[in-house]
Amino acid sequence: MQNLAWALSLVLMGIVAALFLWVAAGASRTGGDATGMAASAQGWRNGVFWLVILAGVAISFGTLWDWPIAGHATAAAKPDTVIRATGHQWRWTLDKDTVKAGQLVEFEVTATDVNHGFAIYKDKSHVVAQAQAMPGYVNKLQVRFTEPGDYEVLCLEYCGLAHHGMRAVIKVGK
Amino acid sequence: MNATTAPSADTPSAKLAFQLYVAIGVAVLLLMMIAGALFRATQAAVTPIPANFAYELMTLHGAGMVGVSGLAGAAVMWYFLRRYVTLSTGMFLVMLGLSLVGVVMILAAIGIGRFAGGWTFLYPLPAKSMGVWGPHAAGAFVGGLVFIGVGFLLFYLDCAIAILRRYGSLWKALGLDQLFGSGPVDTSLPPTVVASTMVVIINVLGILAGAVVLVMSLISIYVPTVTFDALLMKNLIFFFGHVFINATIYMAVIGVYEIVPRYTGRPWNISRPFLASWAAVTLIVMAVYPHHLLMDFVMPKWAIVTGQVLSYLSGIPILLVTAYGALVNIHRSGLKWDLPLRLIIFGLFGWAAGVLPAIIDGVVRVNVVMHNTQWVPGHFHFYLMLGLVPLLMGSLLYACTRSEWSETALDRGAFWTFGVAGILFCFVFLSAGYQGVPRRFAVHDAAWLGHAQIGTLAAVLVLLAAVALGVRLLARLPRASLS
Numbered sequence: 001m002q003n004l005a006w007a008l009s010l011v012l013m014g015i016v017a018a019l020f021l022w023v024a025a026g027a028s029r030t031g032g033d034a035t036g037m038a039a040s041a042q043g044w045r046n047g048v049f050w051l052v053i054l055a056g057v058a059i060s061f062g063t064l065w066d067w068p069i070a071g072h073a074t075a076a077a078k079p080d081t082v083i084r085a086t087g088h089q090w091r092w093t094l095d096k097d098t099v100k101a102g103q104l105v106e107f108e109v110t111a112t113d114v115n116h117g118f119a120i121y122k123d124k125s126h127v128v129a130q131a132q133a134m135p136g137y138v139n140k141l142q143v144r145f146t147e148p149g150d151y152e153v154l155c156l157e158y159c160g161l162a163h164h165g166m167r168a169v170i171k172v173g174k
Numbered sequence: 175m176n177a178t179t180a181p182s183a184d185t186p187s188a189k190l191a192f193q194l195y196v197a198i199g200v201a202v203l204l205l206m207m208i209a210g211a212l213f214r215a216t217q218a219a220v221t222p223i224p225a226n227f228a229y230e231l232m233t234l235h236g237a238g239m240v241g242v243s244g245l246a247g248a249a250v251m252w253y254f255l256r257r258y259v260t261l262s263t264g265m266f267l268v269m270l271g272l273s274l275v276g277v278v279m280i281l282a283a284i285g286i287g288r289f290a291g292g293w294t295f296l297y298p299l300p301a302k303s304m305g306v307w308g309p310h311a312a313g314a315f316v317g318g319l320v321f322i323g324v325g326f327l328l329f330y331l332d333c334a335i336a337i338l339r340r341y342g343s344l345w346k347a348l349g350l351d352q353l354f355g356s357g358p359v360d361t362s363l364p365p366t367v368v369a370s371t372m373v374v375i376i377n378v379l380g381i382l383a384g385a386v387v388l389v390m391s392l393i394s395i396y397v398p399t400v401t402f403d404a405l406l407m408k409n410l411i412f413f414f415g416h417v418f419i420n421a422t423i424y425m426a427v428i429g430v431y432e433i434v435p436r437y438t439g440r441p442w443n444i445s446r447p448f449l450a451s452w453a454a455v456t457l458i459v460m461a462v463y464p465h466h467l468l469m470d471f472v473m474p475k476w477a478i479v480t481g482q483v484l485s486y487l488s489g490i491p492i493l494l495v496t497a498y499g500a501l502v503n504i505h506r507s508g509l510k511w512d513l514p515l516r517l518i519i520f521g522l523f524g525w526a527a528g529v530l531p532a533i534i535d536g537v538v539r540v541n542v543v544m545h546n547t548q549w550v551p552g553h554f555h556f557y558l559m560l561g562l563v564p565l566l567m568g569s570l571l572y573a574c575t576r577s578e579w580s581e582t583a584l585d586r587g588a589f590w591t592f593g594v595a596g597i598l599f600c601f602v603f604l605s606a607g608y609q610g611v612p613r614r615f616a617v618h619d620a621a622w623l624g625h626a627q628i629g630t631l632a633a634v635l636v637l638l639a640a641v642a643l644g645v646r647l648l649a650r651l652p653r654a655s656l657s
Contacts, residue, residue, distance in 0.1 A: 001539055001540055001542075001543050002543055002544065002608050002609075002610075004540075005531075005534050005535075005540045005544060005549075005608070006604075006605075006608040008534060009530055009531040009534055009604065012530045013527045013530050013531070016493075016497075016523065016526050016527045016530070017523065017527060019501065020501065020519070020522075020523040020526075023501040023504060023505050024504070024519060026505065026506055027438075027504040027505060027506065027507055027509050027511070028508065028509055028510065028511060029506055029508065030506065030507070030508035031506055031508075034440050034507070037502060037505060037506070038502060041498070041502040041505075042447075045447075045494055045498055048494060049490065049494055052490060052494070053490075056483070056486050056487065059486065059537070060479075060482065060483050060486070063482070063537055063538065063539050064479060064482065064538070067475075068538045068539045068542065069471055069478075069538065069542070089302070089304050090304075113298075113302050114296070114298055114299045114302050115296050115297075115299070115404065115408070117469070117545075117546050119546075119612075121610060124610065124619055124621045124622070125609045125610050125611075125621065126609075126610050127543040127544065127547065127610045128543070129542055129543065130469055130542060130543070130545060130546075131469055131471055132467075132469045132470045132471075134404050134405065134408070134470065134472075135298070135404050136403065136404050136405075137404065137405060137470075137472045138472075139469075139470065139471040139472060140471060141471070154612055156545065156546035156547070156612055156613075157296070157546060158292045158296070158299075158614040159299065160229075160290070160291075160299060160302075160303060160304060160306065161225060161226050161229055161290060161303075161304070161306050162225075163229075163614065163615070163616075164225065164612075164615040164616055164617045164618075165617070
């Protein structure tokens with residue numbers, strides 16, 4: 001998903017940059033028929049508008065029809081194991097920190113004091129999944145770890161002076 | 175037109191008020207850029223700044239940047255709106271005075287009280303510092319925000335009264351009678367009035383929500399036995415914060431409608447698509463805030479869907495009406511480029527390009543792996559630092575120079591340095607977010623230092639260019655004209 005977001009951003013931002021550069025480069029030249037250009041531009045804009053709306057409908061259905069958050073507002077698959085993950089200033093408490101690869105793990109994420117962000121990392125460079133940890137609420141997050149190894153839990157909601165040091169490890173065995 | 179509907183008078187006190195806004199705005203902007211650059215340098219491990227001080231800098235940078243963006247945006251709106259309605263200089267100065275009181279309280283909270291709860295004062299963090307800061311520090315910070323909010327509220331109410339006196343209703347001032355009418359559009363309704371009306375509506379409601387949550391926060395700070403629902407508080411905070419920061423951009427955009435046509439000789443009149451886009455934006459900006467809460471799975475499903483869908487739709491007015499409209503307006507127009515215009519068009523680019531990664535982040539499936547990574551400061555710095563700031567600088571420079579600007583090599587150097595280094599700065603953030611680097615970490619793991627170090631270098635270059643641009647603006651300030 002990160003690759004898609006990055007590539008799509010680069011392409012779309014590149015198109016916007018190219019348009020601005022093209023128009024800006026010719027802006028100091030005269031010769032444009034303002035009325036004719038405005039009419040032509042309006043036609044283009046109308047076309048692009050409906051294209052964007054159609055794309056939006058497709059994206060919305062494509063990304064939301066199959067609800068992206070397992071367990072949220074719909075019946076979730078029955079997990080193989082449940083881990084209670086509780087955030088405190090400034091540590092995580094996991095009632096279990098070892099699971100097996102391929103298992104469907106449900107994290108019950110909450111907090112005792114302030115808001116925290118429960119984020120599971122692979123190799124410090126890849127967020128596997130996350131949920132907010134909030135006092136008084138339990139957010140359920142289902143994750144299926146496909147690869148064995150150590151997964152680090154970081155806090156992704158600023159929670160005070162040792163926020164960056166709030167870590168835990170989930171061991172995923174074969 | 176009677177006395178109550180005449181344009182505002184160009185009095186010396188009005189000119190002085192505008193100059194005060196610009197001078198204070200430039201000074202605070204540069205100081206907050208220094209605070210931000212120092213925080214980035216701390217992440218890069220190239221300064222001896224300890225984590226606790228870095229988080230104070232982060233809090234100061236966030237609060238200061240949001241505040242100064244609001245003040246400078248209000249200055250641009252006031253500068254142009256007063257040509258059509260009667261605005262009070264006194265109320266404009268009251269907003270500045272109350273804001274300065276708020277700033278002093280916030281500086282005291284951070285500098286003396288060691289408050290480092292982040293500008294979003296996310297409940298209940300201000301009241302729960304683990305002994306790092308006391309209730310008075312938290313109270314001074316939150317109270318300072320209350321003063322600033324009251325100042326802005328008075329200003330927007332003055333704008334609302336002036337608009338109502340001239341146009342009879344907010345409905346008409348937004349052009350909704352024309353949008354839903356069948357006759358030809360009356361182009362005498364200025365785009366500035368339409369945009370200002372939208373800002374007044376959303377910011378009055380946003381600030382009122384902010385006032386409620388700020389008072390609740392104050393209660394929780396001083397009466398710890400009283401607690402509130404954390405999810406309700408989060409909703410109120412993000413509604414207020416989202417509306418307020420978005421309004422700053424929509425105020426700055428007024429400069430585009432007023433200034434670009436003067437360079438091209440092509441009027442920027444209202445049309446039905448224009449009115450439809452502003453009507454849509456009025457609703458979208460207020461309703462889209464749940465996209466900040468996509469990782470709060472206890473939010474209702476409809477709110478999550480609303481957040482994603484409206485996030486997508488919010489890009490349409492920006493890209494297809496304002497940015498596209500500006501490009502059509504300048505295309506082959508024979509305009510003469512100068513620094514104010516360069517900044518304004520570049521600012522439009524920063525805004526238009528920056529919303530794209532923001533919209534992508536608003537998709538739930540993306541948000542679950544990118545929320546609160548550096549992808550977020552990547553996109554908001556793109557549309558604020560490369561969008562809002564150049565829009566404001568360009569508009570304010572124009573107000574101080576008109577067509578008498580003589581371009582120097584320093585102008586061109588500062589502009590291109592700001593643009594190129596700024597784009598590098600933002601893309602380093604986006605790249606870091608793509609690779610999962612967390613935002614708001616004062617101390618970075620070794621694997622993340624490369625991004626932070628390149629980001630720091632870019633931040634220093636941006637800061638140097640901004641100083642050059644700011645000094646140029648201040649030097650021209652005595653020539654400011656309201657007419």
